Amino acid sequence: MIVCVCRRVSDREIARHARAGMGFDEIQFELGVATQCGRCEGCARDVVAQCQSSHPVAALHNTAVCTPSACACAG
Numbered sequence: 001m002i003v004c005v006c007r008r009v010s011d012r013e014i015a016r017h018a019r020a021g022m023g024f025d026e027i028q029f030e031l032g033v034a035t036q037c038g039r040c041e042g043c044a045r046d047v048v049a050q051c052q053s054s055h056p057v058a059a060l061h062n063t064a065v066c067t068p069s070a071c072a073c074a075g
């Protein structure tokens, strides 16, 4: 699922970086997520937070991370 429409960054890309130990700011710098319109920031932060929790695999399959009213997700 695309989280950041402006930069075409998926939740899987964000999750992969988060599981590698990167924080939101590092991921933002690396992928460019939430650097244009900013509507995806909350969603992207949620993905990072879930990956840093005790159940990182569940975050990859949680399609309820984003809601249309909360971010600009395409899916």
Ligand code: FES
Pocket: 003, 004, 005, 006, 007, 033, 034, 035, 036, 037, 038, 039, 040, 041, 072
């Ligand atoms: S900056 Fe991510 S959707 Fe616009």
